Amino acid sequence: MNKLDSSLVVSALQEAGYDLTDSVRDADVVLINTCSVRGHAEDRVLSNLGHLKHLKKTRPELVVAVIGCMAQRLGPELLKHPAVDLVAGPSQLPQVPDLIAQLRGQHDKLLAITDDIRRPVSEAEDQALDTFEQDFDSDENQLPGQAFVRIMRGCNKFCSYCVVPFVRGPEQSRSPAAIVEQARKLSDRGIRQVTLLGQTVNSYRHVEGDRTVTLVDLLERISRIDGIHWIRFITSHPKPFDERIFQAMADNPKVCRYLHIPAQSGSDRILKAMNRGYTCDDYIRLIDGARRIVPDIAVAGDFIVGFPGETDEDFEDTCELVRRIRYKNCFIFKYSPRPGTRADQKLADSVAEEVKKRRNISLLDLQNKISEQENRNFIGQTVEVFVEGPSKNPHLNASETQALPQLVGRTGSDSIVVFPGPANLAGSFLSVRIAKASALTLFGEVAPQS
Numbered sequence: 001m002n003k004l005d006s007s008l009v010v011s012a013l014q015e016a017g018y019d020l021t022d023s024v025r026d027a028d029v030v031l032i033n034t035c036s037v038r039g040h041a042e043d044r045v046l047s048n049l050g051h052l053k054h055l056k057k058t059r060p061e062l063v064v065a066v067i068g069c070m071a072q073r074l075g076p077e078l079l080k081h082p083a084v085d086l087v088a089g090p091s092q093l094p095q096v097p098d099l100i101a102q103l104r105g106q107h108d109k110l111l112a113i114t115d116d117i118r119r120p121v122s123e124a125e126d127q128a129l130d131t132f133e134q135d136f137d138s139d140e141n142q143l144p145g146q147a148f149v150r151i152m153r154g155c156n157k158f159c160s161y162c163v164v165p166f167v168r169g170p171e172q173s174r175s176p177a178a179i180v181e182q183a184r185k186l187s188d189r190g191i192r193q194v195t196l197l198g199q200t201v202n203s204y205r206h207v208e209g210d211r212t213v214t215l216v217d218l219l220e221r222i223s224r225i226d227g228i229h230w231i232r233f234i235t236s237h238p239k240p241f242d243e244r245i246f247q248a249m250a251d252n253p254k255v256c257r258y259l260h261i262p263a264q265s266g267s268d269r270i271l272k273a274m275n276r277g278y279t280c281d282d283y284i285r286l287i288d289g290a291r292r293i294v295p296d297i298a299v300a301g302d303f304i305v306g307f308p309g310e311t312d313e314d315f316e317d318t319c320e321l322v323r324r325i326r327y328k329n330c331f332i333f334k335y336s337p338r339p340g341t342r343a344d345q346k347l348a349d350s351v352a353e354e355v356k357k358r359r360n361i362s363l364l365d366l367q368n369k370i371s372e373q374e375n376r377n378f379i380g381q382t383v384e385v386f387v388e389g390p391s392k393n394p395h396l397n398a399s400e401t402q403a404l405p406q407l408v409g410r411t412g413s414d415s416i417v418v419f420p421g422p423a424n425l426a427g428s429f430l431s432v433r434i435a436k437a438s439a440l441t442l443f444g445e446v447a448p449q450s
Ligand code: SF4
Pocket: 155, 156, 157, 158, 159, 162, 163, 164, 165, 199, 200, 237
């Protein structure tokens, strides 16, 4: 979601005549797009602002803008920081180019956030956000041939640890016509894969006359666009989950067989305290059902370790769930109290930092072993990958690359594949024969194309 927001703002500023620079010393304007989900992310923003404060002593004309969730959360408090000129929340991103233009004409500070964040955005704001998505969804700032398409904003779940409902507002689904139109325009520009985004993407609902359009309908409508070959959607919430989504994966070759569905804990007691709305058994039943319909579905999860009151037994329940589900991969986070959330207000952050760290390492270790075992099953298989471009880190040795660049691509089930090939393959689909596997990556070479 944040990557998409950044790329929209960058495109809008490019349209206004700005160029991107890698060096903060060359910049006339510095934008920091922020995340509030964990304290650590916010601490890094404050540390960057500390550096910018010094830079502004020698270059007072430099404009520094903090945008996104932290901007919405802290608002006027953040604007008091000596480095900060502009604070703009997620709903005010369409205004950022104008606000920067105002700041460059005069040296004042500007605040643009939503006063009552739980109020649904007005029709005019909704329209402005929609136009912004449509106009600036340039693929130049994304991977070749790929684009993110936001299908909904905000969240109504109120998980007790999570700040998102307080910074991104209530759940609101975009109109299916606007989404399909955007996907069609993207396809005309050469986009082959779209990833539909929502905090709880499977909650997508839009009333159209006397019927309600759901994610299943959207997948079907987007798949009718010839140029779009793969459709992904992230992130799903386990409850309620419409099992017809699995049927769409099974029946429609354009719908990728990948499900990112955070469980957060394997302990019912902790799930209740997290206000997640399901039990561990509910979650297992859902994944078992998914695998009955789509046997080769890849499942990725998120877990929080060290939630207030989490005992060794609760943590063992989480490990047991990870063993039972056999995720493709998991994102594991240490609990970090977020101001304004129910967990922060009502529950003491009782698990010691070193225990959180130990549980984090041990769960990651368990998941890595599972990922490695699962990845070994790919050895000898030929998989279809969508090529992203040159790999940032070298993985293969010289004898394996035949002096070609090392490319990275992803399968429909989100496995990362590294293989040698010419850089101009970025943005295309290829068959790759897998020869080696690690926990995180598959390695292979381009197979004869059918
Ligand atoms: S579902 Fe829960 S964790 Fe996800 S964004 Fe909403 S409140 Fe946060």
